[in-house]
Amino acid sequence: MSSEEGLSSTITDWLFINSWWLLLPFIMLLVVAAFIVAFVLLLYMISPLISPKPLKLNGAHVVVTGGSSGIGKSIAVECYKQGAFITLVARDEAKLLQAKKEVEKFAINDKQAQEKLGPVDMLVNCAGLAISGKFEDVEVDRFKKLMEVNYLGSVYPTRAVITTMKERRMGRIMFVSSQAGQIGLFGYTAYSPSKFALRGLAESLQMEIKPYNIYVTVAYPPDTETPGLAEENKTKPLETKLISETSGVCQPDQVAKIIVRDAVQGNFNSSVGPDGYMLSALTCGMSPVTSITEGLQQIVTMGLFRTIALFYLGSFDSIVRRCMIQREQSKAADKRE
Numbered sequence: 001m002s003s004e005e006g007l008s009s010t011i012t013d014w015l016f017i018n019s020w021w022l023l024l025p026f027i028m029l030l031v032v033a034a035f036i037v038a039f040v041l042l043l044y045m046i047s048p049l050i051s052p053k054p055l056k057l058n059g060a061h062v063v064v065t066g067g068s069s070g071i072g073k074s075i076a077v078e079c080y081k082q083g084a085f086i087t088l089v090a091r092d093e094a095k096l097l098q099a100k101k102e103v104e105k106f107a108i109n110d111k112q113a114q115e116k117l118g119p120v121d122m123l124v125n126c127a128g129l130a131i132s133g134k135f136e137d138v139e140v141d142r143f144k145k146l147m148e149v150n151y152l153g154s155v156y157p158t159r160a161v162i163t164t165m166k167e168r169r170m171g172r173i174m175f176v177s178s179q180a181g182q183i184g185l186f187g188y189t190a191y192s193p194s195k196f197a198l199r200g201l202a203e204s205l206q207m208e209i210k211p212y213n214i215y216v217t218v219a220y221p222p223d224t225e226t227p228g229l230a231e232e233n234k235t236k237p238l239e240t241k242l243i244s245e246t247s248g249v250c251q252p253d254q255v256a257k258i259i260v261r262d263a264v265q266g267n268f269n270s271s272v273g274p275d276g277y278m279l280s281a282l283t284c285g286m287s288p289v290t291s292i293t294e295g296l297q298q299i300v301t302m303g304l305f306r307t308i309a310l311f312y313l314g315s316f317d318s319i320v321r322r323c324m325i326q327r328e329q330s331k332a333a334d335k336r337e
């Protein structure tokens with residue numbers, strides 16, 4: 001007796017059936033059910049991966065908060081170059097008028113001079129500031145200020161446009177976070193939380209408004225050469241400087257190009273440079289996916305990037321330790337004098 005006959009006779013004995021082929025219809029049913037389950041699972045996996053339709057910037061109305069300087073101004077220029085109508089939002093009127101002049105140099109058609117604005121097609125929440133310092137050195141009211149400007153300053157404009165976007169069943173909302181909104185670093189105990197908060201807001205909001213064909217983008221730029229960075233650098237701890245140098249300094253135009261491209265495509269995540277790419281793959285968590293390649297890349301690279309990240313973390317720890325020892329030595333030297 002072959003082992004196959006042995007197995008089938010065991011099953012038939014067990015089921016009190018004298019011929020195994022009486023089981024055939026059940027086996028077929030099982031196979032069909034398995035196929036259906038696999039198909040449904042696949043559909044569920046694929047459905048969030050379907051890419052949104054790109055937004056046409058030509059003739060669109062783009063509102064940029066923090067549009068009078070730095071990254072915001074470059075985003076405004078980039079959108080204007082692609083034919084959009086722009087509204088700049090900020091506090092200082094003189095700076096706004098100067099920025100308006102600079103943006104208008106890049107007109108691509110006569111129509112743009114007429115400033116024909118309508119409902120907002122894309123909102124760019126870029127107004128913000130950075131304050132760095134050791135936890136105990138930063139005044140408590142600065143923690144509040146950063147949450148107010150960086151976080152709530154993105155909530156209010158979004159509230160102002162969301163109802164109309166939902167009615168029109170179209171739109172883009174962008175939040176400018178930071179690499180410091182993906183990783184907590186020495187000196188950013190007040191700044192990082194305000195940028196992490198944007199990610200929580202963006203994920204929740206995206207789930208609510210996706211059926212209305214509105215797409216959210218969170219941008220995580222590295223250090224970028226702007227008036228804001230120059231201001232921040234005046235009081236930045238040495239540790240923060242050394243750690244941030246890891247991912248280099250970018251130009252605002254270069255950052256803006258990438259951010260605008262991602263927002264137009266409806267990508268949830270927008271990162272700059274190789275470190276930015278690794279950080280985003282590593283911290284993707286349960287954030288929305290917007291293309292099959294993005295999902296596959298995350299699946300394949302995560303373990304590798306975590307391995308690389310351990311080396312980075314080790315080097316950050318050693319920077320912090322070295323700076324502490326140096327400070328203590330110079331303090332001791334001062335006392336001796």
Ligand SMILES: NC(=O)C1=CN([C@@H]2O[C@H](COP(=O)(O)OP(=O)(O)OC[C@H]3O[C@@H](n4cnc5c(N)ncnc54)[C@H](OP(=O)(O)O)[C@@H]3O)[C@@H](O)[C@H]2O)C=CC1
Nearest residue numbers: 066068069070071090091092127128178223224226227228
């Ligand atoms: N530069 C960098 O290294 C990085 C910056 N970022 C983020 O990008 C954004 C822009 O930064 P950056 O270009 O460097 O900054 P800038 O300081 O160069 O520009 C900031 C802009 O925001 C406006 N703004 C500031 N505070 C307020 C407020 N309370 N209400 C309304 N508008 C305000 C400013 O105009 P006004 O003062 O007239 O109101 C200005 O237009 C920020 O959110 C920053 O955190 C992220 C990663 C890196």
Ligand SMILES: CCCCCCCCCCCCCCCC(=O)[C@@H](N)CO
Nearest residue numbers: 130178179180222223244247275278309
């Ligand atoms: C695989 C893992 C890779 C890990 C790479 C880690 C790189 C960390 C660098 C963080 C730089 C933070 C810049 C903050 C910029 C900012 O928001 C302020 N300058 C605003 O003014």
